[in-house]
Amino acid sequence: MINSKKYNFSFSGLKTAVLYKLKELEKNKIKLTDNLINHICHEFQQAAIDVLVFKTIRAAKEYKVKLILLSGGVSANKLLRKTLGKEAERIKLFYSQPDFQYTGDNAAMIALAGYYKIRNKKSGAKIAKLKAEPNLRVKNW
Secondary structure: OOOOOOOOOHHHHHHHHHHHHHHHHHHOOOOOOHHHHHHHHHHHHHHHHHHHHHHHHHHHHHHHOOOOEEEHHHHHHHHHHHHHHHHHHHOEEEOOOOOHHHHOOOOHHHHHHHHHHHOOOOOOOOOOOOOOOOOOOOOOO
């Protein structure tokens, strides 16, 4: 991913590599100790952060942005927050991130709001008729 000229992120290959590594360890009868599990998790996290930070900084330079804002559920990752902040500072870009308490993912909140809306019959939608549309576009206002 780091060598790709595109700015999209996909970690499916990284997840698959971890899966194959776990299968290899199992095949070789290597016990998954807490230390080994922690090491694998650390390496996964570091690889993902390396890509996220590298591509973000490259895009910031290419598009001559004035600031970088880290947001969403991923902004809860303390190492990402620290690493991206340092890199932004290194290239003299303003960097902002939400206070840690506001970094939770909104999916549960949105689902709960939908549940209460349907339960209280404030919506004409029938739950069985709801259809997910993952590629739905947001209208430009």
